[in-house]
Amino acid sequence: MAAPSPLLSALMLVVLATAALAAAVHSSDSDKRLVKFYFYNKDNADQKIGNLIDSDLDKQDILDAGFNPDFPTKLLIHGFANGVGYASMQLPKNAYFKANSSVNVIVLDWEVMPLYPVWVYDVRGVGTRLAETLDFMVENGLLRLDQLHIIGHSLGAHVAGIAGELISSGRIARITGLDPARPLFNMKTIEGRLSKDDADLVDVIHTNAGGLAEITAVGHIDFYPNGGKVQPGCAWDITGACSHGRSYQLLAESIENPKAFPAWKCEDEWEASHLRCDVSDTFALMGEQVQFSEEGAYYLETRGGMTGPFSLSSLDDE
Template identity: 40%
Template sequence: VLRVSGVGKQVATFIDFLYQQGGLSFANVHLIGHSLGAHVSGIAGKNVRYGRIQQITGLDPALPMFSYDSPADRLNQNDAYYVESIQTCGGLLGFLKPIGKSAFYPNGGKSQPGCGLDLAGSCAHSRSWIYYAEAIEKNNFPSYKCGDYESAVGKSCGKTYSSVRMAASTNYVNADGEFYVPVNKKAPHGKGK
C-alpha cells in the first residue's frame, strides 16, 4: 500500500518516455490493474505529463487502507478519459461504491458463486480478473443497467439486458453508470453467448 503512489508515478514516467521516444499514442493506452494495481493505474493516469490515458480498468480496486473520500490517493473517474471497475468483493477487499464512470457488479459485487464460505474474500476478489479474462475472450457478460449502485448490489435492475457488456471494447463510448452482471458459479462464468 505504501508503494502504490511511487509505482504509479514510475508507470507514468515510463508512459511519458514511450510517448517522447517511441511515438506512443495516448489514444491506444489502456491500463488494467487488479486490487492495488487498480490504484497504481489511477496514480499513473494522474501523473502522465504529455497526454491523457484513454482507458483504465480497475479489477476489484483494493479497499483496505484507501478511502472513498480521498480520490487523489486512489483510482477515480478522472484518471483517464474512461474509467471502469469490476467489483467482486465489495466492502471487504474491494470498493463497493462506484469509483469510475462505469461500475460492473458481478453477482451484486460482494460474494461470488462457487466461492463457498469465503470469509477472507480472496476467492471473490480474484474473480474480477477471472471474469475479465473470460469477457475479453468470449464477450459473454451481459449486464442490466441500474439506477444506482445500491440497486446493482441488490440485484434489482430490471428484467431486460442493456446493450452494455462487461469489459466490452466499446464501453468507453456507451457505458456510463452502474451495471448488475449475473454470473455462473463455474466457467464459463458469463451468462451470454
Template identity: 40%
Template sequence: MKTILFVAFFALAAASAFALEEADRVNGENGWYVPQEDGSFEWVDMDVAEEWLERQELLEGRGLTTVPVKFYLYTSSNPSKGKKITATTKSIDASNFNAAHPTRFVIHGWTQSYTSSMNKDIRAAWLSHGDYNVIVVDWARARSVDYASSVLAVPKTGKKVAAMINFLHSNYGMSLDDLYVIGHSLGAHVSGYAGKNTNGQVHTIIGLDPALPLFNYNKPSKRLSSTDAWYVESIQTNGGNLGFLKPIGKGAFYPNGGKTQPGCTLDVTGACSHGRSVTYYAEAVTEDNFGTIKCGDYEAAVAKECGSTYSSVRMGADTNAYMVEGDFYVPVNSKAPFGMIN
C-alpha cells in the same frame, strides 16, 4: 527488511489499542479490516491509520525506501516468455515492441508477481485477439508481508509505470489513444497513480476489484479515480471487504451484486470473490459474454434490484469507453463460462 515490515504492522496494531467497538465498525467508512499474510484481518481506526500513513508517506517521499519495478513484454512473437525491458532505447530496440500495435499494461496486486496466474490469463486473452504489446508490471513491494508497506509503495510504483508510458509515448510514438492499463486490487490503484502522472491522458484504465483496506473513498487523489483516464471501468466483486463497494469507475460493474461470487464456497477471507474480477475480465476480453442490466445507482446494483431487462452494454467490452457511464448489475454463473447473455 522483514523486521521493518513487521514493525510497521505492529505500529498500526498498537495505535489501535483503543479501537472502535466491533459493533460500531464499518469497513472503509470509519476504519479498515487490514488483511494479514495468514488470511486474518486486523482492525485499524481510520483516523489512526491515516495519521500513520501520512507519516510514512513523508519517509517514502524522502527516498528512504526503495520501490523496485520491472517490466516484461509479451507479444504474438513471444506470447509465453516475457522479455524484460527498461526505459532505454537499447532495451526497447532489442525487444518485439511495436508502437503500431495497441499496448496493454497489466499490474498485479498484493503478494503476487509478474508470473502470477492473473497476468497469464489477461495477456493470453488480449493476445488471442491479435497483435498487442502486453507489458506486465512486476512490483516487488507488493510482496511485503505487511500489507500497509505495499500500500505505501503504490504511488511511487504508479509513477514508475507512468515513466515507462511516457518514455514509450515520446520516444516510440506509442499511442495513448488505444492504451489500456489494467490492475487488480492494489494494482488497480497503481493504475490510477499511473494515469495521474502520464504526459497526456491514458485512454482506458480497468480496475479489477480495487483494494479497499487503507484507501479512502472520499480521497480520490489517493486511489484509483474515474478521472485518471479518459474512461475508467471497475469490476467490483468483493465489495465492502477486500474491494470497494461504492462505484470507482465511470462504468462500475457489480457481478452478482458486487459483494460475493457464486461458486466461492466457504470464502471466509473473500480471496475467491476478490480474484473472480480477474477471471471475469479475462473471459470478457476473450468471449464478450457478460450481459448487464443498467441500474439507477450502485445501491440498486448491490441489492440486485435493477429489473430484468438487459442493456446493450457488455462488461469488459472494448467499446465501453465510447458508450458507458453509470452502475450495472451483472448476472454470473457459478462456474465457467461465467458470463450470461440474454
C-alpha cells in the same frame, strides 16, 4: 493518566514499525529498483516471465524487448502479494494473445514486502514510476496514449489511477479497474486512488465489494456481477480471495468472448450491490469490449464454478 494497555502498546509498535518499513521502501531510487516491466509479444507469449526492462529506461532496449510501437498496448498491474507469474497477470496476458497476436502486453511487477500497509504506502511511488515510464515512451515515439489500455487488479487499480493523474505527456485512453482495493483507502477523496478523472474511459468490475475491495462506483461505468460482493462458487471462502480473483477471470473470458457479459443499468450502486436492480432497457457489455450508452452502475449474473466459463450465454449466441 493511565498507562496504555500492553495490547495497545504492541499495536502502536506495529504501526510505527510498519511506517518505518514503508518509509525505507518508498523513495524515488527504491521505486525505480522496485518496479519491473516485463514485455511480451507473440514470440514469447507462452512464457510466464517476459523480457525485462527495469530501472534504466532505454529506447533501444524496449524495442529489443519486442515492443512494437504500431500495435495497441495492454499494461497489466497486479495487487497485494502477487507478481508477474500469478494468475491475475497470466490469465489476461494469455487471453490477449489468443485473441490477437498484433498486440503489446506489458506486466508491471512491484512485489514489495509481506505487509499490506507497506504496499498501500508505496502505491503512489509505483504510480509515479509508471507515469515517468509512460512519458518516456511517448516522448521517444514508442507509445501512443490513444492506444494504451491499463488494467489494474486490486491495489494495481490505484497504481493505474495515480499514473493517469500524474502523466504529463497526454491522457490515457482507458483504465480498467479489477475490484479496486478498499482497505486503508479513503474513498471520499479522489487523491491516491482510481477515479474516472484518470483516463478518457475508466471501467470497473466489482467482485468482492465491501470486503477486500471497494463498493463505491469510481468509474464512468461500474459493473457489479452477481451484486459484486460474493461470487457464485466462492461462498466457502471467508477471506474474500476467491471473489476478489473472479474479476480478472471475468476479464480474461471477455477478451476471447466479447459478448459474454451483457449487463443492465441500475438506479445506483446501492441497487446494483444489494440485488435490487430490476431489468432495465439500458444495457451494456462488461469486459474487454466494453460498450455502453449511459454512465452508471450496472448489474449482471454469471455462472459459478472456479475456472469458468462464467458467461450465461454461449459463443454460438454471438
